[in-house]
Amino acid sequence: MLIKRDKWLQYRIFRSRPSLAGRLPQTQLLKKNTLSKMLLQYQSVVLKPRNGSYGRDIVFIKRNGANAYRIHNEQNAVTMRDTDKILKWLRKKNSTHGYIVQRRLQLAQIGHKPFDIRIITQRKKDSSSPWNVTGSYAKVAAQGYLVTNVTSRTIPVLEALNLARIGDRSLLVKAERIALLAAKRLGERYPKLRQVGFDIGIDRKHRIWIIEGNYQPDLRPFRLLKDSSMQRRISWYKKH
Incomplete structure (x- = not known):
């Protein structure tokens, strides 16, 4: 089966598994009514x-009073008065999808910058072989950015948890266990899938969330870590 990069499809694949459903932030397809409802339910949403x-093209919207919305895209911020204008503006940005x-x-x-964790899961060529966590690191957002894809630095996960004062190795173990469950679910859907890089979020209440799985994760950040064992392990799995 063709592996399709589609965040909505992936969300539904995860949501069908009870053990994963509670780890997913509330998600809907963007329509006028869903945007209005979500902004009533939550003060802040991500598109x-x-x-x-x-x-790229990720947009943060925050309710700003009764009928105004603060829109943050990369380092730019504007205020709009209604959801119709927001949707029109979005269509100009990304009309095809x-x-x-x-x-x-x-x-x-x-240091007042959000961070999340990238966890790499892999399995050997035999589709019956188990999934394993082969590497992880924390991505700290650059100054002025709300997304961690624009990264100010890449650091070991345990160092990040310590700096944020939110947990220790047991929290990382729990996050890895959730990533493995998610990898297994995607592997059931796509038998030829052998590698997924998960973006795992930990909120301020120490709750672990699956942000998304990437089928072709960028592995270059592992070169920036002092510990080269993860990079070697990832390379080994790619060959076997």
Whole structure:
């Protein structure tokens, strides 16, 4: 089966598994009524292109009073008065593919910058072989950015948890267990899938969330870590 990069499809694949459903931020396909409802339910939401990658065209919207919305895209921020104008503006930005609208997670922070965790899961060529976690690192957002794809630094996960004062190795173990469950679910859907890089968020209440799985994760950040064992392990799995 063709592996399709589609955030809405992936969300539905995860949501069908009870053990994963509670780890997903509330998500809908973007339509006028869903945007209005989500902004009433949550003060802040995130809009993502269904086929997006590298954090491009991600938009944050925050309710600002009775009928005004603060819109943050990369380092730009504007205020709009109604959801019709927001949708019109979005169509100009990305007219070919739809968006999803998602509850915005209040991610844990390091020095007032949000961060999340990238966890690499892999399995060998034999589709019956088990999934394993082969590497992880934390991505800290650059100054002025709300997405961690624009990264100010890449650091070991345990160092990030310590700097954010939100947990220790047991929290990382729990996040890895959730990533493995998600990898297994995607592997059932796509038997030839052998590698997924998960973006895992930890909110300020220490709750773990699946942000998304990337089928072609960028592995270059592992070169920036002092510990080269993860890079070697990832390379080994790619060959076997």
